[in-house]
Amino acid sequence: MIKTHGYAAHSATTTLQPFDYEHREPGPKDVHIGIEFCGICHSDIHQARNEWGNAIYPMVPGHEIVGTVKQVGAEVTKFKVGDRAAIGCMVDSCRTCASCKAGEEQYCDNGAVVWTYNAKDKNGNLTFGGYGESIVADESFVLKVPGNLDPAATAPLLCAGITTYSPLKHWKAGPGKKVGVIGLGGLGHMALKFSHAFGATTVQFTTSVSKVEDAKKLGADEVILTKEPNWHAPHAGTFDFILDCVSAEHDLTPYMALLKRDGTLCTVGIPSTPVAIHAFSVAIGRKTFAGSAIGGIKEKDTAGQVRGSFHAPILCGVVSSFSVRSQRIRLGAYDLQLALWDGDGDGLPPDGATGVYREDGDRMTARLHVEKGIQLG
Numbered sequence: 001m002i003k004t005h006g007y008a009a010h011s012a013t014t015t016l017q018p019f020d021y022e023h024r025e026p027g028p029k030d031v032h033i034g035i036e037f038c039g040i041c042h043s044d045i046h047q048a049r050n051e052w053g054n055a056i057y058p059m060v061p062g063h064e065i066v067g068t069v070k071q072v073g074a075e076v077t078k079f080k081v082g083d084r085a086a087i088g089c090m091v092d093s094c095r096t097c098a099s100c101k102a103g104e105e106q107y108c109d110n111g112a113v114v115w116t117y118n119a120k121d122k123n124g125n126l127t128f129g130g131y132g133e134s135i136v137a138d139e140s141f142v143l144k145v146p147g148n149l150d151p152a153a154t155a156p157l158l159c160a161g162i163t164t165y166s167p168l169k170h171w172k173a174g175p176g177k178k179v180g181v182i183g184l185g186g187l188g189h190m191a192l193k194f195s196h197a198f199g200a201t202t203v204q205f206t207t208s209v210s211k212v213e214d215a216k217k218l219g220a221d222e223v224i225l226t227k228e229p230n231w232h233a234p235h236a237g238t239f240d241f242i243l244d245c246v247s248a249e250h251d252l253t254p255y256m257a258l259l260k261r262d263g264t265l266c267t268v269g270i271p272s273t274p275v276a277i278h279a280f281s282v283a284i285g286r287k288t289f290a291g292s293a294i295g296g297i298k299e300k301d302t303a304g305q306v307r308g309s310f311h312a313p314i315l316c317g318v319v320s321s322f323s324v325r326s327q328r329i330r331l332g333a334y335d336l337q338l339a340l341w342d343g344d345g346d347g348l349p350p351d352g353a354t355g356v357y358r359e360d361g362d363r364m365t366a367r368l369h370v371e372k373g374i375q376l377g
């Protein structure tokens, strides 16, 4: 076993604490990665606080992992020591079912996905994620990181990025298509950038006047404010595809009216309460309400390359060290609450902010990536 060190949640109500643990020695097909960066995903917070009811403690969260290969097994072909490598939400699956064979491991028909943390592997050992110093995984679930990508800025692609990339590709966002994005937060701003990069006419929906200019800077061809009653009427029947990136409860009826015949509205925000849709709103126009979850391993490799090729502007700031507790941090014009370690606040990182941390002795150095221009509350 390899001894390592990270930060673990030990209960739903305590902050993350320094934690020593062990993971397996690399087997013939395994890659041992020294973790350099890990994105902070909302689902880390949900799971650390047992908000999905599936928490296994101690829990080392983190599934947007970027690091450098330290060791490879004898049969590893994709990586060599010193390569940059990444791990997303999964570290294994059954690999034999139709979905796994189709490269859609996240939908494994046998329900055998091994999640990067808060799960048990095939040997019954608890998996530990990216808020640690190192990780071992089979090379089939490890991704290459293109050399032109900033490794820290790559981390959020591993979950938030692929979650928006995959449905946009599946529903063929591209030239001649009109795509709507609901919400301009962690998921929404990535959807906006990908859709714009794919060449679709991309429209941002937002309730906030202050986000209009920011959405345009990020690639929106048009921004539609959704506050006034009947806001949707002038745009009815004009959208091919709408990606819903909002996790809070909201009314979908006006958005269904925006779709063309055979159009699709897909949720990736996945609200925790059941979604109500009037049957007529899908029946008239043969419309589809759909959902999508992360993406397959091959798709993730491609998403990284796409991201590498369009170089969307990202404002990166390295901020001062902070202890493993809640802390407000000022970065340029933005006042950010690093809420992952916040035991009493609202517990969510601000919209549009992606925190990436690197361990630095017994402290963590945060590297905050703020999409340029997004207004943070």
Ligand SMILES: [Zn+2]
Residues within 6 Å of the ligand: 041, 042, 043, 044, 063, 159, 160
């Ligand atoms: Zn995630």
Ligand SMILES: [Zn+2]
Residues within 6 Å of the ligand: 093, 094, 095, 096, 097, 098, 099, 100, 105, 107, 108, 109, 110, 111, 112
């Ligand atoms: Zn499978």
